[in-house]
Amino acid sequence: MERLLNDNIVSQIREAFGSLSNPVQVLFFGSRENCDYCDDTRQLLEEVVAISDALSLSVYDMDTDADVARHYNVDKAPGIVIAAKEGDQITDLGVRMAGIPSGHEFSSLIQDLILVSGRDSGLNPQTREMLKALTKPVLLQVFVTPT
């Protein structure tokens, strides 16, 4: 199969990753029905995780792995969860994507991987305090387009 990322892009990503400090587990959720971008998204993720030893990918199907999808609150395909990993322990941080991360959103994917690996949100101290003080669930859905 033809690669989606050329050598130039791969070396740029490798540079951006530097030495990723902590392991990251990427979970992919596909669907065999009504999913135009599932195959491309899966291939893209396979190529990205191959760039660093700190990254691993697990592949799930929305239907046959419905319990896993529910556990990670994934209801759209392609769905991507970017989770922290310590040994065999996967910690869901609530960071996910729905749809193919191409164009601008490819940068967001790379940035998310770097943030989760660093276990550091990069937010200012005041925002962090306010977030930690939240007592009710918050769902943020950021709508984006690839161009």
Add this chain to the structure above:
Amino acid sequence: MAMESDMVQAEMVEAMEFNDLSNQYGVSGVPHTVVNDGKGNVVGAVPETNLMAEIQRAVTR
């Protein structure tokens, strides 16, 4: 933000692929952030303090 609180989940949604959802929330420009199924909305890339303020408005609504 999701990384800082177990209460927060953040999902980046590709608006074209999930057109019905975009229409439901009246997304016409991006980025557009929907808080708790429409209780809050932020259009554009805003400073984190603005988004945080909208989150707090949304959870008390």
